[in-house]
Amino acid sequence: MAVAGKQIDIFTILKIINPLRMSDCSCTSSSRPVHSVKELEPLAGVFKALGHPVRLMIVEMLLDGERCVCELQKDSGRDMSTVSSHLNVLKNSRIVSCEQRGKNVYYSLCCPCLSSVLSCLQESPALKGYRHGYSVCSVFFIHNFEILKIINQ
Secondary structure (H helix, E strand, C coil), X not given: CEECCEECCHHHHHHHHCCCCHHHCCCCCCCCCCCCHXXXXXXXXXXXXXXXHHHHHHHHHHCCCCEEHHHHHHHHCCCHHHHHHHHXXXXXXXXXXXXXXXXXXXXXXXXXXXXXXXXXXXXXXXXXXXXXXXXXXXXXXXXXXXXXXXXXX
């Protein structure tokens, strides 16, 4: 597998993303149904689409309601081609929808629950670092997040 232009084998990736045994995890619940990889692919696509800071910023701007693409461009401080490119990724992942009215294109969120998901994740100990004695799951999440950052670059 090539990651960021470098050849990396699966064993290297496993060492990075799974340094801990999941059996040590105190928050594992056996009552939750386990979905197949095929069933999780659409959800993984959503997380991949949200895996860029500019796209997250756009989603946050849309939490209060629809916005014209010109407003998103102005408020983000990015050039129009950058904003359009990120909006296209979000639209293709069905995170946002758009409607053209005259010369303006308006974007809105398709999934209002993103507000609570983002709030929950922002309060997560995983984002505050694992050197402060957080759970094994937090450490596992951080390592997975780091590998996703490498892959998305």
